Amino acid sequence: MSQRPPQEQEDKAVQSYFRKIYSVYQEKVEREDVADVHSRIKKNIEPRLKGVVVDIGSGGVAHYEGASIQKVISVDNVLEFLKHAKDKTVLNVAADIRALPLKNETADRIIIQFVIHHLTERRLTESLTNVRTAVSESSRILRPGGEVYFVDSMVPFLLEQVERSCYGPSYRLLRMLNKPMVFFFSVQNFCRLLHRYGLAPDKILDIDWGRMTDASAALFPRLKFPLRYTPVRCRLISAVKL
Numbered sequence: 001m002s003q004r005p006p007q008e009q010e011d012k013a014v015q016s017y018f019r020k021i022y023s024v025y026q027e028k029v030e031r032e033d034v035a036d037v038h039s040r041i042k043k044n045i046e047p048r049l050k051g052v053v054v055d056i057g058s059g060g061v062a063h064y065e066g067a068s069i070q071k072v073i074s075v076d077n078v079l080e081f082l083k084h085a086k087d088k089t090v091l092n093v094a095a096d097i098r099a100l101p102l103k104n105e106t107a108d109r110i111i112i113q114f115v116i117h118h119l120t121e122r123r124l125t126e127s128l129t130n131v132r133t134a135v136s137e138s139s140r141i142l143r144p145g146g147e148v149y150f151v152d153s154m155v156p157f158l159l160e161q162v163e164r165s166c167y168g169p170s171y172r173l174l175r176m177l178n179k180p181m182v183f184f185f186s187v188q189n190f191c192r193l194l195h196r197y198g199l200a201p202d203k204i205l206d207i208d209w210g211r212m213t214d215a216s217a218a219l220f221p222r223l224k225f226p227l228r229y230t231p232v233r234c235r236l237i238s239a240v241k242l
Contacts, residue, residue, distance in 0.1 A: 036210045037234065041113065044205060044236055045149050051108025054141065056097050057115035060085040073107075075100065098133040102141045110138050110148040116190075117153055120181040124167040127183055132193065139197040142241045148199060151207070153184050154235045160186040187235055199239040207234040 042064075050068035060081035062074040072090040075097070076082055082092040095101050097115060112134075119130035138148050155163070163170070163183060171181045185193075191201045209227040227234075 034212060037207065037212055040207050040210075041151055041234075041236060044207075045111060045151075048147065048149075048238075049109050051143075051146075052106060053109045053111065054102070054107040055090075055111045055113075056100070056138070057112060057118075058085075060092075061087075062090050062111075063087040073102075098130060098137060100137045100141055104140055105143040106141045108143055108146050110142055110146070111151075112138065112148065113151040114153065116150065117182045117184050118180070120171075120183050122171060124164060124183075127167075127181075131185075132196075135193055135197050135199070139199055139241060142199075144241055146241050147202070148239050148241070150190070150194075150235075150237045150239070152190075152235060153232045154187055154190065155184045155231055155233070157186040157188050159231055160184065160189060184232060187237070191237065194237075194239050198242050200242055202238045202240050203236075204238075205236040207236055209234055 046064055046066060049064055049066050050070075052071050052073065053064060053069055054073045054075060055062040055064075056075045058074040058076050058081070059078075060074065060076060060083075062072055063086060064072055072087075073093055074082065074085060074087075074090045075093045075095050077094065077096050079094055082094055085092055093101065097112070097119070116131055116134065119134055120127045121130065142148055167183070174181050187204060191204075194201055212227050213225060
């Protein structure tokens with residue numbers, strides 16, 4: 001079992017936010033425009049699933065089918081998501097992605113969807129530490145030769161640099177608005193991070209946002225602008241543990 005405790009100064013803003021809107025979130029996943037995006041993601045991931053599959057940050061909507069799948073473990077740190085999980089056949093585990101209660105080399109496949117950009121805290125250095133710890137934990141529980149699928153909103157390299165330089169003011173502004181902070185990586189920097197923890201990026205796919213207009217459910221729930229026309233892209237990065 002992992003003995004690594006979560007950060008003592010964890011920013012609870014994101015977790016608190018999802019506790020408040022868990023039912024709305026689970027309904028949105030089933031809404032046509034959002035469901036279409038998840039369907040495209042699932043189409044690329046599901047055929048490659050086998051053995052023990054761990055879905056981290058599942059939001060209580062983990063559901064995968066396949067003859068090669070032995071067990072699906074759904075992990076989330078928001079209890080409301082797990083209590084109202086849609087698929088009762090999966091094993092629900094309440095845990096933090098930075099301290100997974102799973103033994104080394106437990107998983108054959110890991111899925112982490114739209115989690116990385118939420119691992120934010122007051123300072124950029126703390127947020128980056130959270131991401132590094134999350135990737136390290138994912139690598140720890142993954143068996144050699146196993147695959148992890150990161151699906152997240154990502155931005156061009158230069159825009160990530162702007163985010164880094166404006167992190168402090170952005171954080172303070174969003175807290176004034178009672179909104180959780182987010183931080184989007186570029187593909188280049190995120191893949192570089194994966195290499196540090198023994199994960200070799202295999203494929204990088206661009207998932208079409210389709211008609212989705214939610215700029216960010218956490219930040220601007222009423223802003224309706226097609227995401228496909230923004231610099232934020234939905235990327236699926238599959239990586240193999242060496």
